[in-house]
Amino acid sequence: MRLDRPFPLATQAIMSDASPAAEPATPLSAALSSPLSSPLSSPLSSPLSSPLSSPIACDIFCAVIDNFGDIGVCWRLARQLAGEHDWQVRVFVDDLHAFQKLCPSLELDRARQTVEGIVVEHWHAPTHAGDTIEVADVVIEAFGCELPPIYVAAMAQRERAPVWLNLEYLSAEDWVADFHLRPSPHPRFALTKTFFFPGLGPGTGGVLKEQQLDADHAAFDDSPSARETWWLQATGRPAPPATATVVSLFAYENPAVDSLLEQWRDSADPIVLLAPEGRISGALARFFDLPSFAAGACAERGNLTAHSLAFTEQSGYDALLWASDVNFVRGEDSFVRAQWAAKPFVWHIYPQADDAHLPKLDAALAHYGSTLPAAANDALARFWHAWNGVGQPDWAEFQRHREALQTRAVEWAAELAHVGDLAGNLASFAKSQLK
Ligand code: TRH
Numbered sequence: 001m002r003l004d005r006p007f008p009l010a011t012q013a014i015m016s017d018a019s020p021a022a023e024p025a026t027p028l029s030a031a032l033s034s035p036l037s038s039p040l041s042s043p044l045s046s047p048l049s050s051p052l053s054s055p056i057a058c059d060i061f062c063a064v065i066d067n068f069g070d071i072g073v074c075w076r077l078a079r080q081l082a083g084e085h086d087w088q089v090r091v092f093v094d095d096l097h098a099f100q101k102l103c104p105s106l107e108l109d110r111a112r113q114t115v116e117g118i119v120v121e122h123w124h125a126p127t128h129a130g131d132t133i134e135v136a137d138v139v140i141e142a143f144g145c146e147l148p149p150i151y152v153a154a155m156a157q158r159e160r161a162p163v164w165l166n167l168e169y170l171s172a173e174d175w176v177a178d179f180h181l182r183p184s185p186h187p188r189f190a191l192t193k194t195f196f197f198p199g200l201g202p203g204t205g206g207v208l209k210e211q212q213l214d215a216d217h218a219a220f221d222d223s224p225s226a227r228e229t230w231w232l233q234a235t236g237r238p239a240p241p242a243t244a245t246v247v248s249l250f251a252y253e254n255p256a257v258d259s260l261l262e263q264w265r266d267s268a269d270p271i272v273l274l275a276p277e278g279r280i281s282g283a284l285a286r287f288f289d290l291p292s293f294a295a296g297a298c299a300e301r302g303n304l305t306a307h308s309l310a311f312t313e314q315s316g317y318d319a320l321l322w323a324s325d326v327n328f329v330r331g332e333d334s335f336v337r338a339q340w341a342a343k344p345f346v347w348h349i350y351p352q353a354d355d356a357h358l359p360k361l362d363a364a365l366a367h368y369g370s371t372l373p374a375a376a377n378d379a380l381a382r383f384w385h386a387w388n389g390v391g392q393p394d395w396a397e398f399q400r401h402r403e404a405l406q407t408r409a410v411e412w413a414a415e416l417a418h419v420g421d422l423a424g425n426l427a428s429f430a431k432s433q434l435k
Contacts, residue, residue, distance in 0.1 A: 056430070057088045057136040061123065063145035064095035069350070071099045072333040074142050075314060076208050077167075078118050080423035084211055087427070090136065092123035102314040129154075138163045138430045141193070156189035163433045164191060165426065170198040170207060170332045172364040177203030181429065196429070198422055200367045205426060206419040207336045213318070217341070220322045230319050234274070235298070235307045239323075244270040245399070248324040250334050251280045251348040256386055256393050261287045263395040265302035273306040274320060281308060326402075328387070339368075342413040344398075344405035346387050361388055372408050376401035 058081055062074040071093055081087040093099050099120075100106040107113055111122050112130075121130055129151035139155065139162045141147050147155075155162050166184075168176075180197040198205045220226050231239040240246065247264075251257070257280060264271040275284055277295040284306055285292050288299035295310035309320065317334065321327050321341035329338040330348040338345035347364065349357045365384060369377040379394075379401045386393040398405075 055086055055088045056138060056427075056434070057134075058090070058138040058140065058430075059136040060089065060091045060140040060142060061145050061147055062091060062093045062142045063123070064093065064098045065143070067331060067350075068098055068102055069331040069333050070143055071095065072102055072314060072331075073167075073208065074140075075099065075103060076210075076333065077140070077423055077426075079116060080208065080210060080421075081427065082116070082118050084423065085427045087138075088136075089117075090119040090121060090130075092121045092128075092130070094123045096122055101311055102317075104313050135162055137434055138165065140165045140167050140196075140426075142167045143169055152186070152189065152191070156186075156191055160434075161191055163430045164193045165196045165430070166193050167426075168195060168197045170200075170336070171360055172200040172367050173360060174201075174363070177201060180204050194429075194433075196426060200364065200416060200419065202419060204419065206422045206424075207339075207416065208333075208423055209336075209340060209417065209421040211421075213340055217318070217322055220319060227323060230323055234309055234320070234323070236296070237298075237307075240270065240272045240305075244272045245326065246272045246274065246324045247326045247328065248320050249273055249275040249280060249328045250278070251328055251330050251387075252351065253279050253283065254348060254387065255389070257283045258287065260393050260395060261304065263393070264304040267303045267395070269303065271304045273304060274309055274324060275306060276309045276311050276317075276320070278311065284308065326398075335364075339409075339416055340413055342410045344402060344409050346384060349388055351389075355389075358385075358388065358390070361385070368408070368412055371411065373401075373404055376404040376408075380405065 060074050060078055062071055064070045074091060074093065078089045078091050082089040096106060096108050100108060103115060105115055106120065110120075111124070113120050126146065127148050127150065129148040133151060133154040135151065135154050135158050137160075139147065139151075141164070144166060155164065176197045176199045179195055180199065180203060182195050184193045184195065185191070186193065196205050198207050200207065220230075227239055231237060245267075249257075261284070264273065273284075275281065275293075277293070281293045284299075288301060288306065290297070290299060293299070293306075293308045295308050297308040299306050312320070318337055318341065321329075321338055321343065325343060327338045327341060327343055327345040328348065329335050329345055331350050335345075335347050335349075338347075347361065349361045349364075351357055361384060362381075365377075365381050369380055372380065379397045382391060383393055383398045385391055
């Protein structure tokens with residue numbers, strides 16, 4: 001519920017977070033007294049109804065660093081909060097082009113639009129906070145993107161301070177549980193920002209999982225016609241024979257891919273590779289000696305058949321994971337989706353300077369491989385390290401442990417579900433603060 005009355009930004013001359021010298025600003029007291037900004041005072045006098053008596057309003061701010069995961073996580077969270085918790089959700093996002101890749105119905109030239117009941121504001125400048133300042137009950141600052149100063153100042157003016165959450169990047173490291181839900185007082189305003197840490201273990205915020213996901217997955221697995229339809233739509237061909245191993249490949253550029261393609265080419269059993277067009281497509285084109293490997297392309301060498309797939313809208317990505325036997329995923333959101341798909345998977349972690357990503361990789365392996373037989377756990381770790389720049393991948397060894405990896409994948413999906421879905425955990429915490 002938005003307690004504040006919208007008022008034209010032009011009358012807003014609130015001291016920004018920037019130093020006063022940085023921009024001419026009417027002191028807040030003057031802004032409050034001027035008749036034009038009287039709506040600003042309305043929150044101070046509006047009757048306080050419990051925010052829980054009407055839909056909770058939530059603003060999510062997302063600055064896309066690169067790739068698709070920032071907006072991928074925010075959009076999935078927004079859809080869950082709106083669809084499963086009936087929140088009024090507004091997403092401020094700066095890069096509509098990245099967003100449109102996973103949400104094709106988004107229009108690139110609109111400052112504001114509604115998609116699936118969610119208001120999408122083009123966050124066209126760091127200081128932009130919409131044509132009017134309407135502070136929500138819950139404000140989610142995704143991945144430390146820094147809220148517009150004018151919005152923070154308006155948060156401080158709100159009769160009931162909003163629940164302000166900093167949604168962190170996912171990490172499987174143990175320290176995450178110690179920092180999850182830690183409050184951080186604002187240096188100047190009577191506001192508190194709470195750090196919300198996703199995670200793979202107890203005591204963290206968990207990871208996103210739609211309530212309908214398991215049912216949708218089971219329906220796909222139980223319907224040969226649904227699978228056949230998917231194969232024809234995705235590749236133009238029927239599903240391959242059961243003797244083939246189907247591999248999905250969503251990765252950054254990766255020097256290990258050349259060796260893996262050769263191993264797949266020389267594999268004793270047929271390999272069908274499904275690669276959404278993207279950063280790995282250049283390597284596939286070179287391997288098949290093609291000028292490009294765009295969506296719709298198909299090529300064969302030895303026992304390897306590769307299809308380049310069109311980038312689907314976000315809800316369509318899961319079916320690729322369900323249709324495959326082994327999933328190569330990357331970043332954060334597809335990494336989580338592979339865990340829910342309950343198939344053996346290989347993670348191309350978002351590379352960081354000085355190999356800072358490797359401890360994060362090992363932390364995830366520690367959770368995921370903890371109950372694997374030692375030989376299978378070692379093989380998985382070697383393969384994940386090779387896929388992340390340390391050593392050479394050994395596909396035959398990975399395949400030798402496929403049965404143990406498949407058993408573990410199913411177990412892990414159940415264990416991860418016990419941590420609770422991130423959207424539900426976040427909604428519960430926010431409501432506990434709004435009482
Ligand atoms: O695209 P990414 O590499 O995003 C990265 C990571 O999130 C990383 O943690 C972050 O620091 C960096 O961005 C800034 O990988 P990720 O996280 O898997 O996001 C991809 C999104 O794209 C995910 O939501 C799934 C979606 N997707 C589709 O919607 N359709 C598709 O066809 C494919 C292949 C993916």
